[in-house]
Each structure stands twice: as C-alpha cells, then as structure tokens.
Amino acid sequence: MTNCSVDNLSIEFATDKGTVRAVDGVSFEIPKGKTVGLVGESGCGKSVTALSIMRLIPTPPGHYAGGQIHYQGQNLLELPEPEMRKLRGNRISMIFQEPMTSLNPVFTIGNQIAEAICLHEKLNYKSGLEKAIHMLELVGIPSPKDRAACYPHQLSGGMRQRVMIAMALACKPDLLIADEPTTALDVTIQAQIMELMLQLQQEMGMSILLITHDLGVVAETCDQVVVMYAGRVVEQADVQTIFKHPKHPYTVGLLASVPGNLDKGGGSGGQARLQTIPGLVPNLLNLPQGCRFQDRCSRATDPCRQIEPELTPVGSHLFRCYNPY
Amino acid sequence: MLTITDLKMHFQSKAHTVRAVDGVSFHINAGETLGLVGESGCGKSTLGRCILRLYEPTSGKIGFQNQDITHLSMHAMRPIRRHLQIIFQDPYASLNPRMTIGNIIGEALQIHNLFIEKKTRQERIQELISTVGLRPESISRYPHEFSGGQRQRIGIARALAVQPQFIVCDEPVSALDVSIQAQIVNLLQDLQERLKLTYLFIAHDLMIVKHISTRIAVMYLGNLAEIGPSKELYEDPKHPYTKALLSAVPIPDPTHPRSRIKLTGEIPSPINPPSGCKFHTRCPYVMPVCSQIEPPLTALGKNRQVACHLYSSG
C-alpha cells in the first residue's frame, strides 16, 4: 500500500542568472511501512524533493513548477497551510540535513523538543518535557536530564543531530523524511539510531524516506532505492537489484567510489587513490541537449547527445539510459 | 610537527563541568595524516579546536614546530595561525550567508595579506574554486544557493587559500556523497603530496579514515583508547572499543551477513565520567580492576599504544 507518492514533481528557483529547475519531473512512491533510499550527487535535488513533501520550499525564490504529492489520498501541494501545519511535525516529520540551522540557539534543547510535543499532543509542559527527556535517552544522549538544559552550541555536532532525531520521532510520525540523519554520528550510534527508526517502523508501520550518501546504510536499511542526477531520477529498483545489477553508468560509478572496495591500497596513508566519476555535474542553468550525464559517461554515444533517454521500466527496475550495463 | 601533551579541556558551567578532553597526548609527524575517530561527543572537535587555539585549554601543552604555542598571545599567534587551518564539520554554520563565495575565500587572503593585488587575488580565488571542483561562476553566488556538499567544498577552498602547513579536517567529507567524497579525499591527498601538508583528519566514516590515514587515534570520552598505524589497527584492533567500532561499519552489500558487537549499558557522560577505565560500563571484557584504576596508554609492540587492562602485563 502506498503511503505517499510523488508524481512528476518539478521545483524551480529564481536566481539572478535565470530559473533553475532543481527537481525535474521526479516520481516515486513510498509504500507503507517501507524505507525508500534517495541517493545521488551533491546538488542533485534530494533535499529540495524532501522539503517539498513537507511543503517547506521557500517561495520565493522557490516555485512548485508542476506535479503532485499524494499523502493518504490528498494532494499536499493543494492543502491549505493550516491543514499542512497540522500534519507537519506530527503525521509527517523531517530530520533536517543541517541541525544547527534548524535548532533555535536561544532555547534549551529540552524546551524545543517539549514545545514540539505539546504543539501536537494534548500534554502540559511538564509532561512534554518528561517525554522530551525520554526521547533524548532513546537516541542515546547520555545524562539526558542535564543535557535537556543545554543550548545547541554546548553540544557536539552528533548530539545536535540526535536532538533533531528525537524531535522528529517524538510524535511518532507516520511518514518520516530523514535527510542525512546520521552523517554526523559515529557508526555505533548510527547503528543504534537506525535500529530505533526501524523499530518504530515495525511497531507503527511508519514509512521512511531516507536521504543518505552512505551506501552501507542504504544497503542495510532500505527496501527501495531511487538514484537522482541533476534533478532527474536516473535509476530506481529494490535494494538488492541496485547493488547487484546497477544499470545506469552513474549508479555504477557511485558504487565504485566506495572506499570499502579498495582493500589493496588502503591504509597506506598515501599512494592509493579512490575511484571517482570524472568531471562535474552540469550547470542546471545550461543543461546539455540529451542525457545529463553524457559528459562524464564512458558509454556515451551519439543518441545520448541528442535526446534525453526516458526512464524506462524493465520489470520493476527503472533506468534512464540508452547504453545500460 | 605537532605535539600535544596531557591536554585537557573542561567546559565549566554553573551546574556542571564537562570534561570534553581529559588528558590526551600524541604527536603528528610532518607530512602524515593522523586519523581521529571515536564516539560522537567524545571530544574530537574540541581537541581540534584547542590545537588551533580557538579554545583556551584547561591544562596541557601544544607544541607546533618545536615551539610551545599553548599560551602565545593573539599577536604572537598571528604568523603561526596562517599555517594552522581548519575545515569545519558544519559547512553551513561556518559560512557567512551575506558574503559571496569569492568574498568568503578572499577574506582569508586579506586577513593574512596574501595576493594583495586585485587581479592576482581574483585569479587565486578562481584557482581555488576550480581546485575544489566548483563551477567558475560560483564566485559571485551566496552560500544558500549551494547544496550541503557544495558548501563543504567552499570551506575547503577557504582553508587552502592561505597555503597552510597543518589542517584540522573536522569531518570534511561527512556531508558529501561518495563520488564527491572520493574526489575530495583524492584532492586532499594530492594537495598533501604537492604542498607537504599535515592533517589531523576527524571522521566517522572508518573506511575513509583507513584510506587516508598514516596512523589512527581512537578516542573514547575525552581520552585516547588506542593509537597505531592505520593498517595494523584495522587488521588487529586491540582495545574493545575499537573492536566494537569496527564491527559497526555498515557494509554496502545488502546480502552481506553482519556480526555487530553490540555495546550494552548506558552511554556515559563527560559530565560525570565512570571511574577507572571510562569504557568499563559498556565493555564486554570488563574485569574488576577496570572500574578502579584508569589504564594508562602503554606501548604495545613497536609503534602501537593502547589504554586497556587486558594488555597490561602482570
């Protein structure tokens, strides 16, 4: 069953150099109780996609240029703001990529989580704060009571990130959008947080959209994977297929860049170099004709430089390429 | 190149003291990369900031190129500061939102009176922007127009601007996707060879740390648990915390079976650290002595050191 579906979504930003289409005709579904991973090169539109599900794109300069986002039968892009506010942070909640910019520096973290809880649940402040402390404990913050009285700047990067996670999970959302939720965390705490998220998922059927560049985390937690490049979905399949039989050259390059695959030279502290995808992402203001990956692709042929390939299904595996692996 | 001795950094507040760094000693040789890993909140960033004198350490010594810089005045620090740079963990918070990328990088040059002539400064900025793989037109754009990963590259360009000798890289690639991570890691390595740079490389991604580091230091709650050459440490971790850490690395293969050492027990706090070995509350190999006596960092073989009673003879 689908909990949330993004249909042909396009988002534009007005800049002084022209209009940037950061997300261009993106579609995918997030089934109930499942985790969908969203991966892709920095700047390809992952956060913008996530923010638009929350309807948090700043407009202007942003602009919902097309498409729909369905959540439990309603199109979120047409929902009046007061209705949206009731969903946000309650039924749909988000862990933001940059914790420092989404925490208020002048309030203690206990206060901020408690406020968020009280806003959506009929609790008095004292019980809200108790629940906040409990949430801090769940995300592995030691001395949660003392820490609740801290201000954001007094915490380490990873602690701030866990505060954001505690806040997002406090109201037991039905759809969780997690934008790089564990990048600032060490692997033991990362494992603990992912386990907590999966546990809530099992208990309550929560759906998760997980944005991460850690392909290890993707392999361990996602059911489906969506790969984006320069505002487009370029490949989409279940997690096994993406890792075992990637089709799109960008996905193949991405998987090859993981340092884990490089035991031969690693650890020498010097000579060995990681495999990379040469070149730069195209300028969104000046996209090439044809496939957006052509300049960096070793398989590019003439058709690639003329008409952009469609996202084509082979069974449940979708990819946008004329010369797939 | 850099020596720190029994460095402590305690944050005092009305209610409590946070022992963020609690007696750390190590050295970094010129041209090498020391990887620094450890649990979130164990004091890695604080240690990095102490080295740059962004914090005034509570006690201990910091030596840079045979000079004790622990208590140098702002003025005396000035010529040295140029050689000590940092790439921050939180790319957004560290960039002034009202300045263009060109100005952000240019400011670093201005502070240290480098590339004074307008044209050469502009060229230097362009060169840095292309070095870190941003598009040339980025120079006139503002931080909010960039994605998280792009902002991190701006931070790297800024740190490189003044041609430092030593860079604290505080999770420089955490915010980047793997293909760009790989580019930046390669870039840092190339720059290291070309410019003879020395790095303290703080990161959570243990595969990246392994890849880039000559030696690795593992920190737990303000102290060093273990330090040694990167390859040896990965192949044969000694400290139980290092073992747990390595077993938790997620593997990019959905069919790979996992055997993770689960750490049970409450995560201790630097406000009120456990007695004896700080790891004893979660250690699978805990012995009676562990809660009583703090194990010193002792040599194990030629170039490794570990702070654990399992390895103290007797």
Ligand SMILES: Nc1ncnc2c1ncn2[C@@H]1O[C@H](COP(=O)(O)OP(=O)(O)OP(=O)(O)O)[C@@H](O)[C@H]1O
């Ligand atoms: N307010 C804005 N004004 C102009 N352009 C913007 C704005 N916000 C985002 N963009 C552009 O939209 C594109 C997508 O950005 P987004 O933050 O979604 O990237 P991302 O995929 O999340 O990258 P990362 O992995 O680095 O976080 C980028 O090219 C960015 O420059």
Ligand SMILES: Nc1ncnc2c1ncn2[C@@H]1O[C@H](COP(=O)(O)OP(=O)(O)OP(=O)(O)O)[C@@H](O)[C@H]1O
């Ligand atoms: N300015 C400050 N005031 C009070 N406490 C602080 C301050 N800065 C850091 N701390 C505390 O010092 C401890 C170590 O923080 P630090 O930022 O060094 O951790 P870290 O190892 O870098 O963690 P992370 O991996 O999460 O970034 C934490 O308990 C933190 O709360």
Ligand SMILES: [Mg+2]
């Ligand atoms: Mg993002």
Ligand SMILES: [Mg+2]
């Ligand atoms: Mg840190």
